Amino acid sequence: MNEVIHPLARKAVIWHLAVTALVLILMMIFGVIMLMNQGGMISITPQWFYKIMTAHGTGMVGIAALGGTAILWYFLSKYVKLNPVILIANFVLFLTGVTMVLIAVFVFDFSDGWTFLYPLPAQSAKLYGAAGAEFFLSGMLILGMGFLLLYMYLAARLTAVYGGLGKALGWDIIFRGKKGYGPPAAVVATAMVIITNSTALLAGATVLTASLVNIINPAITIDPLLAKHLTYVFGHIFANCTIYMAVIAVYEVLSEYTKRPWKANKVFLIAWNCSTLFTLMIYTHHLLMDFAVPKWMLIIGQVFSYANGLPVMVVTAYGAMMIVYRSRMKWDFASSLFFLSMFGWVAGAIPAIIDATIVVNHVMHNTKWVPGHFHTYMGMGVVAMIIGFMYYFNKTEGNQRHRGIDTFTIALYFAFFTGLVGSFLYAGGISAPRRWAEHLPQWVLSDQVGAVSGIFIVLAAIIFTARFFAGLRNVHTKVPYNKNSAAG
Amino acid sequence: MYQLIAMYATVFFVFLLALAFAFVYGESKRSGEYSAIQKKGYKIRKFYFLGLIAIMAFASVMTLGRLPYDSNQAEAEGFSETKVVKVTGIQYAWEMSEERFKVGDQVQFDVTSSDVTHGFGLYNEKMELVAQTQAMPEYTNTVFYTFIEPGTYQILCLEYCSTGHHVMVKEIVVESEGGASDE
Numbered sequence: 001m002n003e004v005i006h007p008l009a010r011k012a013v014i015w016h017l018a019v020t021a022l023v024l025i026l027m028m029i030f031g032v033i034m035l036m037n038q039g040g041m042i043s044i045t046p047q048w049f050y051k052i053m054t055a056h057g058t059g060m061v062g063i064a065a066l067g068g069t070a071i072l073w074y075f076l077s078k079y080v081k082l083n084p085v086i087l088i089a090n091f092v093l094f095l096t097g098v099t100m101v102l103i104a105v106f107v108f109d110f111s112d113g114w115t116f117l118y119p120l121p122a123q124s125a126k127l128y129g130a131a132g133a134e135f136f137l138s139g140m141l142i143l144g145m146g147f148l149l150l151y152m153y154l155a156a157r158l159t160a161v162y163g164g165l166g167k168a169l170g171w172d173i174i175f176r177g178k179k180g181y182g183p184p185a186a187v188v189a190t191a192m193v194i195i196t197n198s199t200a201l202l203a204g205a206t207v208l209t210a211s212l213v214n215i216i217n218p219a220i221t222i223d224p225l226l227a228k229h230l231t232y233v234f235g236h237i238f239a240n241c242t243i244y245m246a247v248i249a250v251y252e253v254l255s256e257y258t259k260r261p262w263k264a265n266k267v268f269l270i271a272w273n274c275s276t277l278f279t280l281m282i283y284t285h286h287l288l289m290d291f292a293v294p295k296w297m298l299i300i301g302q303v304f305s306y307a308n309g310l311p312v313m314v315v316t317a318y319g320a321m322m323i324v325y326r327s328r329m330k331w332d333f334a335s336s337l338f339f340l341s342m343f344g345w346v347a348g349a350i351p352a353i354i355d356a357t358i359v360v361n362h363v364m365h366n367t368k369w370v371p372g373h374f375h376t377y378m379g380m381g382v383v384a385m386i387i388g389f390m391y392y393f394n395k396t397e398g399n400q401r402h403r404g405i406d407t408f409t410i411a412l413y414f415a416f417f418t419g420l421v422g423s424f425l426y427a428g429g430i431s432a433p434r435r436w437a438e439h440l441p442q443w444v445l446s447d448q449v450g451a452v453s454g455i456f457i458v459l460a461a462i463i464f465t466a467r468f469f470a471g472l473r474n475v476h477t478k479v480p481y482n483k484n485s486a487a488g
Numbered sequence: 489m490y491q492l493i494a495m496y497a498t499v500f501f502v503f504l505l506a507l508a509f510a511f512v513y514g515e516s517k518r519s520g521e522y523s524a525i526q527k528k529g530y531k532i533r534k535f536y537f538l539g540l541i542a543i544m545a546f547a548s549v550m551t552l553g554r555l556p557y558d559s560n561q562a563e564a565e566g567f568s569e570t571k572v573v574k575v576t577g578i579q580y581a582w583e584m585s586e587e588r589f590k591v592g593d594q595v596q597f598d599v600t601s602s603d604v605t606h607g608f609g610l611y612n613e614k615m616e617l618v619a620q621t622q623a624m625p626e627y628t629n630t631v632f633y634t635f636i637e638p639g640t641y642q643i644l645c646l647e648y649c650s651t652g653h654h655v656m657v658k659e660i661v662v663e664s665e666g667g668a669s670d671e
Binding site: 046047050111112113115117119120123124127223224225228260289290291292295298299302303306307309310313314318321322323324325326327328329331339340342343346347350351354355357358359360362363364365366367369425426428429430431433435436437438440442 | 501515541551
């Protein structure tokens, strides 16, 4: 409970956040370029559009995972002694993987999307040369290995300290009638992420390796539908886990600001166990339009996607509202963003759940409705949590203070993000397809609204990042140090 | 129809959510005993939870009986003159065994791909997506659609299939029962 983060890990957290902030701006600019091209405001070649799209998707999911990892490590270090070498190893492998992905995209013209749907990379390799696909797939494999190493280490540490992942998820309270509270929220969330994301990474490694082998020796193939299952087990869970890592900051920080405990009671533990199970099960909602998949799997995709909304809606977001209610909490950069991030998460879950309804999916799958909902919970949820954590880190480890410009920037970011996701959802509603380099005239207005909103979002992100780097100058990086209270 | 329901439902529920967050924000400036807040909050949560379960159960009951996998199929089996059309996706075109249809035609599209995964998206003349399925190599996905309005329909690729994805479009003509389309 009273562990102190290792000074080297504190430095590594800074590196994680710095890379996250810088790559975030670059990826947002890529997003704006795509929208401007779809909206006819600029003109780039389709090949460049799809290269940028591949980099944007891979980069955004990557930095969400990187920022989420920084949050997880930082807060888990309060309860479990952790070896910073593992965090740094993951960071190095992440950068190696990202460099290979960037080489694949911008040197060897790889443009098959971050979901690299088999057998597309092999087909592209035949047309444009194998180097791009090989760099991309190998880079993703290395990146995934870094995270898998991290989770294996964390599993070992939770087992040593709490007696296993089951106990870290509160099974002795749920199933054996043990009284009291479970482990801290950071531990419960970490256990959930270890189980789900390790499964995702193993599935991802399998399909990445199969794709690579297929490129090297086309005689060795994999069933395309099996490959699709593995791809979405990987992609769906990996993307989801970014929010389950980042939300640790919400539990820790809102509790600190309100001076109210946010303990893992039985309902909390049941909710996190349900999230663990449902997150593993519901990737099939990506396959609802694959009619060859057994019907029962697709119905599971719908019903349990609905159910997966319950833990966040009934426990986490509701808990955040309850802890803030009549708390006289100090509203600053961190508390505002963490509170708003819970709104963003649930607001994104609503259109996502609607899209998981098979009859709706039949006329909305792969329209811009899909990026509409995932941009809501990634941009207004995960990214808001990560940016909130950047400020919290600088405040408690240094002396950053909230200023008027922070209030302005938060308002700017959320107002225009609402415009962006609104434009996506509207475009989905009028059947505009996603991942199209060029759009028909009736879809262009929504693209233009999205592009203009995106420009202001980039502006907000630049101000956030400048404030973060300015605040870093006063962060203590040596021991002994005095951690400041965030509660004000 | 489902697009409109999705949009209105999203706006309605997000608006309710925003109201709830705004209310809590407003109340955050006052102080209260947390144990009393928790007690009352947990009581309200029970009803909130049951309300969500009821909405989800209602949505499931209303929609799971209309799955595109079997309900249309069953309907189609009732008609002896169902047209079977073979559709193959290939970078970046759609090959179809038949391209002209009449209003009232009940069509069974057997969709596959000869290279990578594509998405068979059927758009009506107003460019509304009316049906889709994935076009997978080594698999055939069957989707049924009954043409009830004449006009020029388009098939758009809805699964990213490389740099010509957005040009993978095919027009098909649906003629009115008299013979010609309304064009």
